[in-house]
Amino acid sequence: MTPDEAGVVLALASAVDGRKPSAAANTVWAEALAGVEMDDAKRAVAEHFATSEKWLMPVHVVKLAETYRQERRDARRLAREREIESAWNAQQAIEAAKPKRDRSEDLADMVERVGGVRLPRDRRVFRRGTEGML
Numbered sequence: 321m322t323p324d325e326a327g328v329v330l331a332l333a334s335a336v337d338g339r340k341p342s343a344a345a346n347t348v349w350a351e352a353l354a355g356v357e358m359d360d361a362k363r364a365v366a367e368h369f370a371t372s373e374k375w376l377m378p379v380h381v382v383k384l385a386e387t388y389r390q391e392r393r394d395a396r397r398l399a400r401e402r403e404i405e406s407a408w409n410a411q412q413a414i415e416a417a418k419p420k421r422d423r424s425e426d427l428a429d430m431v432e433r434v435g436g437v438r439l440p441r442d443r444r445v446f447r448r449g450t451e452g453m454l
Contacts, residue, residue, distance in 0.1 A: 325358050326350035332365045333376045352378035353385075360385035 321329075326349035330341045339345075353361060364384035368376050 321350050321353040321356055321358065321361065323347045323350040325361075326353060328358070329353070329361045329365060329381065332362060333369075336369045337375065349378055353381055356382060356385040360388045363388060 323343070323346040327341060327346040330339065330345055330349060333339055334341055356364075361381050364381040365376065367384055368374075368380050372380070374380070
């Protein structure tokens, strides 16, 4: 953050707490708020005065700005997870819509070859229960 940007942040604070902005304060705050985005700093000032009676210090702005950055990272991660889930669901729907080949005869032939037991060719006997098995 530049000293001019820090001056804007301090001007916002002075509108509430009556502090006297100065070039020296702008420089010190600019160093303390290095890496803080201007929009986050303005939002932090507003939130601080809405939720605290304490005198605004750079640490308050830095901590709130980090919270805002984390919220944005979380939102991006959640959006990516939703995209992946949506793509997975679409792929599953495509697979489910594909026609299925009736493999009951192949299965009966395989079981017969492996086990020597002749299974009925009627698929209904493979349904749940024992009806039609004897």
